[in-house]
Amino acid sequence: MPEAIWNEDVSPIVFKKISPRCGVEILDFDLSIELSQDLVDKIEHLLVNAGVVFFRDQHITREQHIQFGQRFGELHVHPAVPSPEGYPEILLIHADAKSKGVAGAGWHSDVSSDAEPPAASILYMKIMPEVGGDTLFSNMYAAFEALSQPMQEYLLQLKAVHAPAKIYSSLIQSEKVASRNQASTHPVIRTHPISKRKALFVNSIFTREIVGLSKKENDYLLRFLFEHINDPNFQIRFSWQPGSIAFWDNRCVQHFPTDDFFPQTRTAERVTICGDKPY
Ligand code: SIN
Numbered sequence: 001m002p003e004a005i006w007n008e009d010v011s012p013i014v015f016k017k018i019s020p021r022c023g024v025e026i027l028d029f030d031l032s033i034e035l036s037q038d039l040v041d042k043i044e045h046l047l048v049n050a051g052v053v054f055f056r057d058q059h060i061t062r063e064q065h066i067q068f069g070q071r072f073g074e075l076h077v078h079p080a081v082p083s084p085e086g087y088p089e090i091l092l093i094h095a096d097a098k099s100k101g102v103a104g105a106g107w108h109s110d111v112s113s114d115a116e117p118p119a120a121s122i123l124y125m126k127i128m129p130e131v132g133g134d135t136l137f138s139n140m141y142a143a144f145e146a147l148s149q150p151m152q153e154y155l156l157q158l159k160a161v162h163a164p165a166k167i168y169s170s171l172i173q174s175e176k177v178a179s180r181n182q183a184s185t186h187p188v189i190r191t192h193p194i195s196k197r198k199a200l201f202v203n204s205i206f207t208r209e210i211v212g213l214s215k216k217e218n219d220y221l222l223r224f225l226f227e228h229i230n231d232p233n234f235q236i237r238f239s240w241q242p243g244s245i246a247f248w249d250n251r252c253v254q255h256f257p258t259d260d261f262f263p264q265t266r267t268a269e270r271v272t273i274c275g276d277k278p279y
Contacts, residue, residue: 119275129264
């Protein structure tokens with residue numbers, strides 16, 4: 001059932017929830033037009049509460065994609081993955097018959113190895129395989145809230161080391177990039193800077209170890225947390241079409257692109273919004 005948020009002065013945003021815990025789709029919306037601050041605030045409100053916001057049937061240029069991202073903050077340039085010529089803020093996500101696999105196929109939040117990991121990412125789908133290539137999203141507020149109180153209290157004391165994915169090392173092109181391609185330590189449970197809600201912040205691609213635990217304790221606890229993130233009750237699965245956009249909040253959701261469409265082609269472009277130091 002579609003719902004709406006509005007005030008008297010501007011058009012409402014009409015959206016429908018994808019599940020009670022994760023994701024909303026904004027309906028009948030055109031991202032190629034200049035957005036009022038009021039609309040930007042409403043989109044941000046949906047983003048930080050639902051974790052991911054979807055739009056369908058969009059037709060935007062690279063410039064418009066960049067401008068939309070800039071309404072939510074400074075844009076992030078990926079420490080290792082090259083961009084299309086002239087567009088350093090755009091990250092190309094492409095897989096085809098020559099690819100060894102899909103980038104980031106595993107639960108993660110983007111570049112959590114950065115000292116100030118990206119706040120949010122906006123992926124614009126361009127080419128989709130005939131079948132396959134969905135992306136799953138899992139809500140990390142829900143993952144935290146489903147834990148028992150003693151477990152929540154224990155995890156609130158812990159920090160974890162996040163290191164760049166191994167594949168990045170082979171892509172390092174400059175000293176500037178190399179200096180950003182290092183590990184960072186973040187709280188296992190972070191507080192979202194806007195919603196103030198607590199969210200689980202470890203992931204299977206970047207998190208290497210929990211500080212102070214033995215190897216055996218790390219193996220058990222991280223395995224438990226990675227299995228917990230995988231609980232279908234926190235998740236949704238998004239089926240893309242060319243023109244679909246997913247705008248996710250890395251501070252409170254993780255995502256998992258499926259790797260089920262080889263040898264077909266799937267191409268998307270992402271802009272990524274800078275974040276702050278997790279606390
Ligand atoms: C990403 O991690 O940005 C890629 C997500 C996807 O390909 O669905």
